[in-house]
Amino acid sequence: MIFLQLFINFFFIGLISIGGGLSTIPLMTEILTSKGWMVQTEIMDMIAVSEMTPGPIGINMATYAGNKTAGVLGGISATMGLVAPSIIIIVIVAHFYTKYRKNEYVNGTMKIIRPVVTGMIAAVCAELAVISLFNVELFRATGYFWQIFNPIPILIGILVFIANYKFKVHPIILIVSSAVIGIILL
Amino acid sequence: MLPMIQREITEKYGWATEEEVLDYYAIGQTTPGIIAINTATFIGYKRAGIAGAVSATLGMVGPSLLIITALSTLIIAYRDNVYVTKALKGIQGAVVALVAVSIVKMGKKAFTSVLTYILGLIGFALLFILKVPTYAIVLGTIALSLIYIFISKRRSR
Numbered sequence: 426m427i428f429l430q431l432f433i434n435f436f437f438i439g440l441i442s443i444g445g446g447l448s449t450i451p452l453m454t455e456i457l458t459s460k461g462w463m464v465q466t467e468i469m470d471m472i473a474v475s476e477m478t479p480g481p482i483g484i485n486m487a488t489y490a491g492n493k494t495a496g497v498l499g500g501i502s503a504t505m506g507l508v509a510p511s512i513i514i515i516v517i518v519a520h521f522y523t524k525y526r527k528n529e530y531v532n533g534t535m536k537i538i539r540p541v542v543t544g545m546i547a548a549v550c551a552e553l554a555v556i557s558l559f560n561v562e563l564f565r566a567t568g569y570f571w572q573i574f575n576p577i578p579i580l581i582g583i584l585v586f587i588a589n590y591k592f593k594v595h596p597i598i599l600i601v602s603s604a605v606i607g608i609i610l611l
Numbered sequence: 612m613l614p615m616i617q618r619e620i621t622e623k624y625g626w627a628t629e630e631e632v633l634d635y636y637a638i639g640q641t642t643p644g645i646i647a648i649n650t651a652t653f654i655g656y657k658r659a660g661i662a663g664a665v666s667a668t669l670g671m672v673g674p675s676l677l678i679i680t681a682l683s684t685l686i687i688a689y690r691d692n693v694y695v696t697k698a699l700k701g702i703q704g705a706v707v708a709l710v711a712v713s714i715v716k717m718g719k720k721a722f723t724s725v726l727t728y729i730l731g732l733i734g735f736a737l738l739f740i741l742k743v744p745t746y747a748i749v750l751g752t753i754a755l756s757l758i759y760i761f762i763s764k765r766r767s768r
Contacts, residue, residue, distance in 0.1 A: 441749050444721075445646040447713050451738060452745040466703070470690075473702045474682050476709050480675035481612070483645040488672075488679040493687055500680050508652075508668050511644035515652040516664055522638055522653075530760055535641050537730060537756040538749070539721035543714060544734025545748060550710045551739055557703035578704035585708035590715065600705050607701015608694050 427495045428502040434460070435487050435506030442483070444535075444542040449483040449507070451545040453490065454552075462494040465556050477597040483507065558582060577610050612647045616654075626658050647671060 434456050442449040450472075457463040463471070471493070475485035484504060491503025518525050525531060555561070557578050564573040581603050588594040613636055621629045632654070639649030648671055655667025689695045722728050734752075737743040 437746070439644045441643065441746050442645075443641075443643050443749065444717070445640055446717050447710060449645070450710070452749075455745050466699070469703050469706045470686055470699055471683075472706045472710065473699075474679065474686065476706070478675070478678050478682065480678065481645045481647045481671070484648065484672050484675040485679050488675050489683045492680050492683045497680055497684075500683075501676060504672050504676060508644065508648050508672060511642070511648045511652050512661075512664050512668055514642050514644070515639075515649055516656055516661060518638060518642055519653060519656050522634065525641075526634065526638055529764065530757055531641050533760040534753055534756045536723075536727070537759070538752050539717070540727040540730040541734035541748065541752045543717045543721045544731035544736075545738045545745065546710070546717070547714050547731070548735045548737075548739035550707060550714060551735075553703075553710070554707045557707060578700070578707075581701060581704035582708040582711075585705040586711055589709060590712045596709055599709070600702055603701045603705035604698035605701070607699070608697045611697045611700045 428498055430460075431491050431495060431499055431502040432506035432509075435491070435503040436509050438487075439507040439510040444539050447482065447546050448542050449486065451542075451549050453486060454549050457490055463490060465553065467493065469553055469557065473600050477600045554582075577606070581606060613650075616647075616650060620654055627654055631657070 438449055438452050438456065441452050454465075454468055457468060458465065471486055471489040472482075474489055475482045478485055484507065487503040487507040488500040492500035495502070558575050559573055560575050561573065564570070585599045585603060588599055589596065613632075616636070617629060617632050620626045620632055627635070632650070635653040635657075636646070636650045639646045639653060642649050648668055651667040651671045652664045656664035659666070686695070686699075690699075718731070722731060734748060737748050738745065
């Protein structure tokens with residue numbers, strides 16, 4: 426049954442994702458594409474919608490993916506699956522949390538896993554960049570080096586990076602403007 | 612997210628002290644799952660047991676469920692519309708950029724020494740080049756770091 430499948434797979438994502446922020450992205454992308462639930466361009470739609478709306482991005486992505494795969498109930502199943510490990514683990518950890526906080530194994534492992542997970546997210550980002558910013562197919566067909574670049578998406582990417590990183594412009598403004606530029610120029 | 616949780620929980624409702632919230636948040640960062648959910652679950656559990664944990668979590672995901680279900684249903688329905696296709700194409704560059712910003716921000720916390728940069732490169736290469744399954748990288752890293760800490764603890768003794 427699809428709802429149970431979604432619940433179990435997102436339960437696994439919730440269990441394996443450590444380090445906050447976008448740490449759910451690598452495993453979620455892997456599962457969604459390997460199960461044939463979503464393709465990479467749809468995953469980009471999912472990230473865009475999840476970045477521009479309020480609420481934790483991991484939750485937003487789970488709801489989006491579940492809804493895309495199996496409708497409203499699918500969205501609910503995926504989201505419940507993602508948060509279920511949190512509830513179980515926190516209820517256990519809450520009983521000895523002062524010890525847990527100072528535990529050398531927990532803190533030492535975090536120091537090692539954070540950079541690894543950051544590298545993994547960068548790998549997903551690079552994959553998405555390859556399919557959206559570059560035109561490998563066209564380059565292979567024609568052999569002209571400059572045709573490997575997709576100028577408008579690259580330009581949008583550079584502008585959005587600067588606007589968000591330097592000037593803290595909210596993602597909703599950046600995504601809506603990129604959509605408008607896309608409608609006019611692409 | 613943290614400032615809002617602090618304001619609502621400590622000042623408005625008095626469900627936990629500021630120190631407790633910071634503690635819960637710190638633990639939420641080191642347990643699996645979404646940090647905001649972990650923190651909310653913790654506060655709910657401390658306040659009202661398992662029912663409290665479940666209520667806090669459901670409260671936290673409620674808005675996402677409503678907003679995202681509505682938006683994604685619209686996008687999925689109109690995915691083939693020529694303007695929607697163009698808009699989504701335009702958004703792709705922005706998505707890569709926003710994820711890149713998050714990576715830079717996470718990197719500031721994660722990359723604190725030469726070793727951590729190397730670990731980051733290893734994580735990148737394992738996934739991007741060697742296509743090792745994500746769960747294997749995460750579980751392998753946890754196992755190796757536990758062994759590493761165990762050995763260095765014994766040595767220092």
